[in-house]
Amino acid sequence: MSLYWVPLLTFIGSLVPLIAGRLGRSGCAALTALFPAIALALIASHIATVFDGQTVRFAAEWVPKIGLDISFRLDGLALLFALLILGIGLLVILYARYYLSEKDAMGRFYSFLMLFMTAMLGIVLSNNLLQMWFFWELTSLSSFLLISYWHHRSDARKGARMALTITGAGGLALLAGIVLIGQLVGSYDLDIVLASGDLIRGSEHYLTILVLVLLGAFTKSAQFPFHFWLPHAMAAPTPVSAYLHSATMVKAGIFLMARLYPVLAGTEAWFLIVSITGLLTLLIGAYMALFKHDLKGLLAYSTVSHLGLITLLLGMGTQLAAVAAVFHIINHATFKASLFMAAGIIDHESGSRDMRQLNGLWKYMPQTATLAIIASAAMAGVPLLNGFLSKEMFFAETLEQSTLGSISWMVPVFATIGAAFSVAYSLRFIHDVFFNGEPRDLPKVPHEPPRYMRVPVEILVGLCLIVGILPQLTIGELLASASTAVLGGNLPYYKLYIWHGFNLPLMMSIAAMAGGAVLYINRHRLFRFQANFPERNESQMFDDGIKKIRDGIRVFMGWFDNGATQRSVFWLLFLAVAVSIPPLMSLNSTAGFRPQIPVDSVMIAGATLLCVASIATVIWHHQRLLSLLLLSIVGLIVSISFALFSAPDLALTQLSVEVVTIVLLLLALYFLPQRIRNYSSPNRIVRDASLSVLIGGMVGTLTYALMTRPFESISWFYEANAKTLGGGTNIVNVILVDFRGFDTFGEITVLAIAALGIFKLIARMRLYQPHTDPDGIPWAPDKHPIMFQIISQALLPLALMVSFYIFLRGHNLPGGGFIAGLITSIAIIQQYIARGYDFLRDRINVNYLSLIGSGLLIAFVTGVGSFLWQQPFLKSWHDYIDFPLIGEVELASAMAFDLGVYLTVVGASMLILANLGGLTTTDRLREEEE
Amino acid sequence: MLETTILIVSALIGLSLLLNLWRFMKGPHMLDRIIALDTMYINAIALIVLLGIFMGSPLYYEGALFIAMLGFVSTSAVCKFILRGDIIE
Amino acid sequence: MTHLPILPILLPSLVGILLILPPFANHLRMQRWFTLGALGVLVIIAIELLMTTDQSPLIYILGGWHPPFGIMLLADRLSALLVLLTAVLAFCAALYGAAYEETTGRFFYPLFLFQIMGINGAFLTGDAFNLFVFFEILLIASYALLIHGGGKEKTKASFHYITLNLIGSAFFLIALGTLYGTLGTLNMADMSNRVTTLMPSGQIIAKAGGMLLLVVFGLKSAMLPLQFWLPKTYAAASAPVAALFAIMTKVGLYSIYRVFGGIFGETAGSLAFMAHGWIWPLAIATLVFGMLGALAAPSLRLLTSNMVIISVGTLLLTFVVNQGNALGAGLYYLIHSTLVTGALFLLADQIRVQRGNAQDRFVVSRPMAQGKPLGILYMIAAIAVVGLPPLSGFIGKLLVLQGAVEPQEQTWLWGTVLVSSLLALIAFSRAGTALFWHLSGSKPGSETAHPLQWTAIVLLLSASPLLTIFAGPVTEFTDRAADDVVNSHEFVLQIIDQQEALHSDGH
Amino acid sequence: MDIKHSLWPSPFNFALLLVVWILLTNSFSVGNLLLAVVLAWFIPFLVSRIQSDTSRVKKPGKAVRYVMVLLYDIIVSNIVVARQILGSAHKLQPGFIEIPLDLREPLPITLLASTISLTPGTVSTEVSKDRQCLFVHALNVPDEAALIAQIKSRYEAPLKEIFGC
Amino acid sequence: MELIFALCVGVLTSCGIYLCLRGTTFSVVLGLTLLSYSVNLFLFASGRLALNAAPILKHSEQITDPLPQALVLTAIVIGFAMTAFAVILAMRARADLGNDHVDGTPPSLEQTLRQKDKRS
Amino acid sequence: MDIAQLATVVFLLIGGVFLLIGSFGLFKLPDFYMRLHAPTKASTLGIGSILVASIIFYSFKGDGLSIKEFLITLFIFLTAPITAHMLSKAALHVRCEPRADTLNIDKLEKIRNRES
Ligand code: NA
């Protein structure tokens, strides 16, 4: 079976527990374990090949455009990690079977755990950097789910979020680093990247790449100053801590450094950044661990410290240091996982993790205690245990390095101090929990755990012992193979012996042991010293910090956008000015050479009227009716200008639209507040006025610049073909119903939609109805003056006739369906005004909605009709037919289309106005409040 | 001759329009403004008819007709508004 | 002759018209099934269109009036892609809406269909003024849809939205007038041709007018500083409407692509890339504001709205970086972000309904009746929208990041895109924990989602894994589609030339 | 209103619309005349439900004469008013006058009021609720009674005859 | 004449824009109406001004560019639909929210006072 | 110069002058009720003359009789009185004060309430 089966199997394994709940807890666990077991076997089948120095590969194309392939490789390093992940994973599955209570959703737990396992395997097996990143982020995600497994707990939620945020941020930095590498190397393929070490180290982007990649690694592996998420991740169930936060996920960062070691290491920058970070982390973690009363807290900081140690080793840049790092990865995984599991057992069986409560458990759970003591000893670096071996190698390497020049001696000194603290907290773990008198106020009486819950611990502790005693025999080959991979093929000479003789590293070990003992004995003094510093809850601080940032953002955003329409409008206008005025400024001369029209007195009078009226509208806009009248003047002058400058159709349309608008606004005025308040400050008025003048100036300049320059347009076509091909002499109308009939189809759709929308708005509108006019005069009692009624009714047939006339001639002379429709509507509205809604409701049995619909439908059908002749939408047809008596009559499909326009216009405007008028006849009105 | 006359008459109408505008601005009552506007409509009709004669084109006729019809509708609607507030009731 | 290019406009139009006529007008159930049927057919048409245009662009000459004189539809890969996206989104949104008892207002379905007609029209038209008309159709329909359901919030948001858009439309017309007054044509391909032959002063005027289009389209696409309407509006809209609105910003973007990539693109001589200098900083700023807004958002709908803004910023960036060569990447991201934010709007609505008084605000609330499935869907959507593996967002993000090649572009684009991802991650993890896990002791409410609603959400979300799995072929397609911004105009110009040759032969 | 009535609108309306159509189209072709007839019949039919019952012209001949008189009066009195406007406003004696009505039907009253308004110097301002009298504002009223008498004899009496009431 | 025309368009635009920036719905509606007048005039002017050149065949010897006129017609109709919607929405806002401020919430007296304090 | 053109010129001038007088009246007259006379009188004659001029002009232009301006006249003559009526009604309603020396000023309230 190919390599891709490894993550695939575990992925399937993540789905299985969701449906295996019925099999019972043991069944579920067993079935889940089956998949990593097979995967482990699969990996095992490749061991010989890998030990042989070969790399197993699998590759398939996925997204070639971005260089993302499905690509796996199994070399020594990957093998080591895969074994750890699958092996410890299996133990954790077994352990969790007993750890989780009946209430906990086991299926969900296993599913997330397996998902995490998949992601972790994906990282270590990836042969493509992007694919590796893919799995990298998946580990963040699945760890989020695992930490927040008990999501009813606030600390779980906060811890999970913080972990996700920190590792997520690192992941994004890593991504940037990876993409830079990819762009530099031209491939994301790990084989190629690993072969391009010199290219990368020599690149000007090397430092950027290094920092970005290390950000990813450091956040994931909880290096200072990103270490603080890890202790808060302890809110997770203990199997998760054992698995993710000791053995695997936190090692992903280490793995990354090891993986890219051939490419990135070996420079001064690498040494400085990595080793100093590692050293700081080592010291801070070790120091902090001592003060944690929570068992898991102690272990968490201890983990931080050991991760620092490994980082430091990788940072040193020597080959032997790298080997030591790999060795310590293995050792730490075994003893720390077993310690977490032991802590979990203690918690599980005693109900507490607080070392101030937990005392003298030796009596209650001697077997567990033995295991935990051995594991702690391994952590402390006691000889005959695996921790001792890697620590010795570490000490030896600290003595070797000299890059820091005259202060190089500090490294072994700090290493020894760190080790001393390590001994101290290990002692504390052993003594405070298993000895030191009797337990205090424990929720339950402690006892040994179920038999099989201890098995994983026993296996791991056994490994600590065996490796510690027979290192070369047990893991010699694995270590060599993994180290070869890290070092890019060059394995240094080293020997895995228990006894190297009396040398400096051994002295350091002894010093650390002694120092640790002294530290532990004098711990109370240290505790008192540490008590001077307030206990910080990083998770809470982090949360508060984000809230504070959020509040700051709200204030900042409020400056740009206070939610006010005026503010938004301001920005819109501002941008319009900003983008359009600079080009206009570069215009040499506003006026072009096109001959201009001479001015006469009427034009001046009209322009005066227009400008005075529009400025007066602005000045008097608080006087509602007055501004409406001013608007009428503007509309009138605009219509006359259209007429004057050869646009009769426009003049007619503008006039009729004008009237409907006035009627509409009058209706609105009745229901809007009678007095308009002034909401504007003087500053605002100045600002708005300047902006308005700028925009007006821009538009005016544009108008002038355009009008005074000649241009060539496509319009000759319409002039040439309106009559011959379009069948009409009114070119504008032919454009509307034929050349650009599609626009008109859209336009009547707009009108119809507006009517529908307005209908919706009017429905259930509860309006205020004023009793008096703004001056306090009650309304006149005479609703429908008789003379007004009589004349209005007499005008109706005349207006309808005019409307029909306008409709009919539209194709050849100014007019057409739209104007005719408006005239009809106005004529009917006039009846509404003169005679009242009730009078007409009983007499007009037209469903305006259906009128709109049929208008649109007619236009639509006219357009689609051409499909029958294999012609495109709206292909027109016209012909002259000779009727007896009447003579030659032109028939055109455009007329049917225009009829559709007509009906839509009538329907839409009547639907709006009649419904609006009808509002007051129903009983939905409210009293005016002012 | 005709052209000169048209120029003179259009100046007369322009003057009329400005007088109307004066009354509109002066008021004093809203109704004065409405009369001023209504008179503007009438002057506008005359102006458009005059334009038609000047251009020798009958295309302007409907414009004049429209102003006549629509001026009435809007003026009466505004009066109704002053009288009753609700113009369609 | 094929009518394929116009069917995405005519079909919703016809059904919309029929639905306001008897016997459908007062028959809600019939309206519902007709609409769903029509949208289903629309999806099929769009797929057919996509496959056809992948061979060669299609032009549809309305009324038989040849370009540049008549109006012409231009269906190429780009427009077909967006039409398909619209159809899918609309279908799911309507499916979701179909489960509601429509007691809150009339004409929902016809308006919905008209809205789609407008959107499709905007995507398909090859004529600048016709684009304006379709913009207005989709806007007026959106105004009417926005108030659907009633309520003070909707009324408030509407006036804001409408005022802005009406001023925007005014600028649109001014811009069109200026361009027509200098170029003398309205066919966009023809415009792209004539822009090269302008006199210097004509160029200046055309530039001033053309730049106004950036304001217009920027407003529609929610580019900073014109994005303030969006969170308010989307949060106030009812769920299916908000989901459909997810495509509306893309209409603005699409128009930016067509105008500033097509007309004023690389072929425009001295006006080439004239808007890029503005778009670049504004896009960055849009992203920054989107991510700040996301972090500050107090409710899921506002958060999602800000994700829309982030995606707008990102898409604008892909349009301008690397001289337009990153657009293909942007289009992939566009597909992903549209569908996922659409799904999020639907999801947010269901969460809002099930959480009672707390609505979708990030405060303690009673548990949801269907908290578990909603939580899973939320997580999927969040992973997708934040851009984490294994869903499509991460591929989109990779594409976008790789789109930047110049060091300066890289610094800004990577910085903002990555930080925005991080902030989105923070925001969505906080939102998720608050919505699903921070519960009061009270009993869950009785509201549950209708199977149709589940279907709608799942359908939309399933796009994300599909986009991931088939990322290879999809990215290849979007690359081809991006090239169409320039290529299709050349295609049209060839046809115009052929026409002219034909005419000169005939006379 | 019965069907028969609405199918046969008043001949006055018919004639009016016929003339209006011809005025609009300015064409006397057979086709156009045919169309005019159809429209002049159809439009009143279309709006018949909206038209409330109105008085009908009984004596068309008198009506034509009335219009002629009116036109003449308009021209003459316009000149008078023009002089008044151009002269000093202080010399004018404006006033409200009350004209008792013999007419009762809405249409004739409306026509009378319109006539008064059209003839310069007078504007009908109100009709009393009981339609007993018409209130008129006059620009210059040297003699109130004379004005009332003139209006009643010159306008109201012919209108009464025309509508036969 | 072109200069006067451009001036009028500019004045109309300025006035419309200024009113659009006011705080009451009715003022905004007024502004939008003025703005649409100015935009229509502008669009119309993009075909250049001409006297006695109506684009009606057989009636004018020389005709002006008919295309902008057709565009303006469409724009007028659409503008009308939009204005109508905005007007009714203003009414609706008044009915729903009880006031005529564009945001539905007039700035409270307190806020106004605070602003005054700041200024003084 | 033919008679038709002369007639056109004369009617145009008459119309122009009367329109100006009407507007001047509106400008000059002292109270609302008096100003109301201006547009309904002088202007109707003015517009009438201009329309007559137009009829003459087109009828003698060579395209046959053109009398459609009558329709505009008809409209104006039908509607102007109603406009005046509505305006004065409104003036009474809002209690526009007439000039103090107006005859029967004491009847104003009676007219306002439409009591005979
Ligand atoms: Na203890």
Ligand code: NA
């Ligand atoms: Na009413």
